[in-house]
Amino acid sequence: MKNKFYVTTPIYYPSGRFHIGTAYTTVLADSMKRYHKLKGEDTYMLTGTDEHGQKIEEKAKEAGQTPKEYVDKMAKMAKELWAKMNIQYDDYIQTTEERHEKIVQKIFEIFLEKGDIYKGEYEGLYCVPCETYFTQSQLVEGKCPDCGREVIPMKEEAYFFNMKKYVDRLLAYYDEHPDFIKPAFRKTEMIKNFIEPGLEDLCITRTSFDWGIKVPSDPKHVIYVWLDALTNYLTALGYLSDDDALFQKYWPADLQIVGKDIARFHLIYWPIFLMALDLPLPKTILVHNWIMMKDGKMSKSKGNVIYPETLIDRYGLDATRYFLLREMPVAQDGFFSPEAFIERYNFDLCNDLSNLLNRTVSMVNKYFEGIVPTYNGTPNEADKELEEYSEKQIVEFENKLNEYEIANSLQEIWNLISRTNKYIDETMPWALSKEEETEKLKSVMYHLIENLRKIAILIKPFMNDTADNILRQIGVKEANLQNWESLKIYDKNGGQKVIEKGEPIFMRLNAEEEVEFIKQAMKGN
Numbered sequence: 292m293k294n295k296f297y298v299t300t301p302i303y304y305p306s307g308r309f310h311i312g313t314a315y316t317t318v319l320a321d322s323m324k325r326y327h328k329l330k331g332e333d334t335y336m337l338t339g340t341d342e343h344g345q346k347i348e349e350k351a352k353e354a355g356q357t358p359k360e361y362v363d364k365m366a367k368m369a370k371e372l373w374a375k376m377n378i379q380y381d382d383y384i385q386t387t388e389e390r391h392e393k394i395v396q397k398i399f400e401i402f403l404e405k406g407d408i409y410k411g412e413y414e415g416l417y418c419v420p421c422e423t424y425f426t427q428s429q430l431v432e433g434k435c436p437d438c439g440r441e442v443i444p445m446k447e448e449a450y451f452f453n454m455k456k457y458v459d460r461l462l463a464y465y466d467e468h469p470d471f472i473k474p475a476f477r478k479t480e481m482i483k484n485f486i487e488p489g490l491e492d493l494c495i496t497r498t499s500f501d502w503g504i505k506v507p508s509d510p511k512h513v514i515y516v517w518l519d520a521l522t523n524y525l526t527a528l529g530y531l532s533d534d535d536a537l538f539q540k541y542w543p544a545d546l547q548i549v550g551k552d553i554a555r556f557h558l559i560y561w562p563i564f565l566m567a568l569d570l571p572l573p574k575t576i577l578v579h580n581w582i583m584m585k586d587g588k589m590s591k592s593k594g595n596v597i598y599p600e601t602l603i604d605r606y607g608l609d610a611t612r613y614f615l616l617r618e619m620p621v622a623q624d625g626f627f628s629p630e631a632f633i634e635r636y637n638f639d640l641c642n643d644l645s646n647l648l649n650r651t652v653s654m655v656n657k658y659f660e661g662i663v664p665t666y667n668g669t670p671n672e673a674d675k676e677l678e679e680y681s682e683k684q685i686v687e688f689e690n691k692l693n694e695y696e697i698a699n700s701l702q703e704i705w706n707l708i709s710r711t712n713k714y715i716d717e718t719m720p721w722a723l724s725k726e727e728e729t730e731k732l733k734s735v736m737y738h739l740i741e742n743l744r745k746i747a748i749l750i751k752p753f754m755n756d757t758a759d760n761i762l763r764q765i766g767v768k769e770a771n772l773q774n775w776e777s778l779k780i781y782d783k784n785g786g787q788k789v790i791e792k793g794e795p796i797f798m799r800l801n802a803e804e805e806v807e808f809i810k811q812a813m814k815g816n
């Protein structure tokens with residue numbers, strides 16, 4: 292049976308345009324999906340929008356719309372962005388869809404019947420934008436520890452989920468499943484900050500607003516937006532519905548990707564809800580850090596917000612995706628700056644990748660009239676070294692990617708690109724051609740084309756169009772020379788025609804002008 296790979300992103304708050312930071316999770320999920328798909332696995336990717344709660348109710352009112360009108364418009368905007376970013380999701384769930392709401396109600400009733408939910412009274416300090424209650428000691432300088440805004444005292448009759456009942460099981464699970472939380476320090480953080488101080492039972496209903504899923508047996512209560520939202524990963528697959536074929540096939544998820552701000556919900560409450568439903572837990576939950584600006588978080592008031600559309604329209608999708616993935620170490624924050632973006636473009640994409648392709652295509656044209664030479668010889672020292680290096684880099688790349696060190700995995704590909712460029716300088720094809728060393732020259736051209744083919748396959752999950760463009764320029768048409776398996780081989784015999792004069796895939800930018808362009812665009816946001 293083929294391996295399967297189910298990857299999810301958090302579902303987004305539909306409260307405006309997504310900046311490049313928020314797009315990061317989804318670009319990463321899409322890249323992981325494409326990687327597994329390229330390996331021949333049966334993949335499924337889920338994304339969507341988190342559409343209930345007081346904040347949405349208020350936003351819709353401000354916009355003079357019903358909440359449903361408001362969230363539908365936002366979901367449409369999100370889908371347009373994902374189309375522009377070439378995100379290959381298989382399903383988009385809106386939590387206001389009936390398929391979701393009905394099942395959330397069923398889940399609530401199951402918890403009630405099991406005695407995991409009880410009725411009590413909640414009193415606490417509430418952050419409206421985060422829809423979260425805090426205790427006095429959790430506040431930072433008297434304000435919400437997550438967003439830094441004012442909290443207000445609130446009291447209401449509410450249902451609670453008995454988290455304490457599951458704490459020991461959760462800790463044992465953490466212990467026995469080292470792959471469950473990545474990076475591992477997030478686990479320590481959860482234990483130290485939330486579990487050791489004593490995990491409170493979670494208040495899971497509200498009566499202070501209306502826009503949410505009602506408790507069927509007590510409809511003045513609305514189900515807490517996090518219990519509602521988290522279950523989307525199950526409801527989208529048809530869990531507890533008449534047709535649960537997708538659920539049977541794909542659950543448990545192989546990878547769930549979330550930003551650090553929502554780690555607590557995914558690493559503590561989510562696994563406990565799953566345990567209460569007697570369901571297996573996702574194999575890995577990957578928590579990534581944030582993309583920051585030099586002056587801190589991106590925010591409209593600081594005038595430092597950058598939207599993906601700005602970069603895509605001017606520099607193309609692949610340069611934008613590359614930057615996001617390359618600049619983000621995952622376990623630490625990554626930084627966006629106009630200078631860094633242009634530098635990555637000019638150095639990594641133009642100097643390294645684009646030049647390697649251009650030099651190779653023009654040499655094959657010049658020395659062999661555009662036909663990749665057939666090569667049946669024995670590799671000499673330099674060729675052998677290149678072959679071994681390439682083999683090693685592919686292994687390094689996969690090791691890093693499978694540990695979700697995304698930026699480092701891209702670095703391994705770029706090491707291969709640099710090494711291949713160096714191979715041109717070392718073998719000096721121009722000298723070989725003068726000396727009429729035809730066999731050696733053939734071998735060099737063959738190895739360059741083969742390395743470009745490998746590089747194209749390696750970058751394909753991240754930069755699909757660029758990869759296709761490279762394969763087209765080097766004349767590789769056969770599907771079996773474009774799949775993951777074919778990374779293992781060095782046996783293409785050549786004979787194919789390269790593009791006569793390929794367009795450079797990335798052209799050098801005027802750094803000063805472009806930095807200024809991005810700065811202006813950020814001011815305009």
Ligand code: MSP
Pocket residue numbers: 300301302303304305311312313314315316341520521522548549550551552553580581582583589
């Ligand atoms: N609706 C909740 C998730 C519910 S999941 C059951 C939510 N939505 S969000 O729209 O606010 O955030 C979506 C994702 O974007 C989160 O993973 C969040 O961490 C991520 N990011 C928000 N700003 C970010 C950066 N500046 N950088 C990287 N990721 C960022 O949270």
